[in-house]
Amino acid sequence: MAAIVARDLVLDYEGKRVLDHADLSVEPGEILCVSGPSGEGKSTLLRVLGGLERPSQGSIRIFDRDCDMVRPSPLDEARDDLGFVFQNCALISNMTVYNNILLPLKFRRDRIRANRRVMRSWRLAPSRLPGLGADRMSDRDLAETAEQALRNMLIYDYRNSFPHEISLGMQKRVAVARAMVLNPRALLLDEPTSGLDLLSRQSLVALVSNLNKLRKVTVVVVTHDLDLARTLDARISILSRGKLTEPRPYDRLRELDLPFVRELFAEHLDENGGSDHKMMTDAEISAELRRRGEFSD
Numbered sequence: 001m002a003a004i005v006a007r008d009l010v011l012d013y014e015g016k017r018v019l020d021h022a023d024l025s026v027e028p029g030e031i032l033c034v035s036g037p038s039g040e041g042k043s044t045l046l047r048v049l050g051g052l053e054r055p056s057q058g059s060i061r062i063f064d065r066d067c068d069m070v071r072p073s074p075l076d077e078a079r080d081d082l083g084f085v086f087q088n089c090a091l092i093s094n095m096t097v098y099n100n101i102l103l104p105l106k107f108r109r110d111r112i113r114a115n116r117r118v119m120r121s122w123r124l125a126p127s128r129l130p131g132l133g134a135d136r137m138s139d140r141d142l143a144e145t146a147e148q149a150l151r152n153m154l155i156y157d158y159r160n161s162f163p164h165e166i167s168l169g170m171q172k173r174v175a176v177a178r179a180m181v182l183n184p185r186a187l188l189l190d191e192p193t194s195g196l197d198l199l200s201r202q203s204l205v206a207l208v209s210n211l212n213k214l215r216k217v218t219v220v221v222v223t224h225d226l227d228l229a230r231t232l233d234a235r236i237s238i239l240s241r242g243k244l245t246e247p248r249p250y251d252r253l254r255e256l257d258l259p260f261v262r263e264l265f266a267e268h269l270d271e272n273g274g275s276d277h278k279m280m281t282d283a284e285i286s287a288e289l290r291r292r293g294e295f296s297d
């Protein structure tokens with residue numbers, strides 16, 4: 001069983017074809033990087049996978065469940081296994097970090113409760129409903145789950161801060177924590193390292209790597225940052241003219257006869273590659289963050 005399979009996706013914006021019969025397949029536990037020139041449609045592809053955009057054609061299967069392609073929605077039950085991290089983080093600005101993390105938990109509980117009420121009114125057995133158990137979670141249970149997520153992601157110290165009060169690197173961590181709080185099996189990340197300084201970048205790369213290695217989360221990451229792909233040991237697919245190339249490791253990228261790839265290698269990468277594809281350890285990251293005063297414990 002594949003984790004995510006998209007077939008024959010077609011999407012036009014104002015007469016311009018952005019996705020042109022694009023196919024994608026991601027194995028469980030894999031990290032797939034999607035790269036390509038600016039404006040090529042990478043974010044659009046991710047939004048289509050996440051149910052935020054409706055293609056005019058195509059199908060998507062997520063962990064063996066078919067997504068609704070007529071009325072796509074991120075709330076489609078087939079997408080319960082997906083977490084989404086937006087290019088601009090999309091945190092809710094007038095909510096604290098803690099409340100941003102709590103929100104999906106509350107939302108899911110209330111949605112399941114509402115569904116159960118409807119099922120009961122139709123005299124259908126509510127036990128057939130997915131997510132059973134989540135509707136019985138008390139406010140205390142939800143709070144504990146959110147607090148645990150804050151701790152796991154090393155952002156507990158920031159729980160009472162508002163998004164504008166924390167660094168971009170921390171905002172990205174919060175966005176990942178929010179995407180992961182419902183324990184999805186796959187994570188979609190849009191340019192997670194853009195705008196970050198070296199240390200915040202390293203810390204985010206380690207976070208994604210840990211989610212993948214320790215929690216076996218499948219990852220699709222859209223990025224211009226091919227050092228990121230290399231550090232994560234990901235396979236890379238290039239979006240070019242609306243289609244995705246066959247995924248391949250970084251070392252075999254040069255074989256692709258595409259302007260984007262030629263420019264990339266001409267620009268700054270030699271055989272041994274970029275500057276920092278060695279991953280920092282968690283201990284090194286914590287020590288550096290403590291030195292900078294970003295963490296108090």
Ligand SMILES: Nc1ncnc2c1ncn2[C@@H]1O[C@H](COP(=O)(O)OP(=O)(O)OP(=O)(O)O)[C@@H](O)[C@H]1O
Nearest residue numbers: 013014018036037038039040041042043044045087
């Ligand atoms: N809602 C929209 N309405 C109209 N056109 C759009 C819309 N969203 C994106 N586009 C256009 O679709 C194309 C693909 O956009 P998209 O944001 O997916 O590219 P991208 O590869 O993510 O770019 P970047 O690398 O700069 O993030 C662009 O030409 C963009 O202008």
Ligand SMILES: [Mg+2]
Nearest residue numbers: 042043044087
């Ligand atoms: Mg984009």
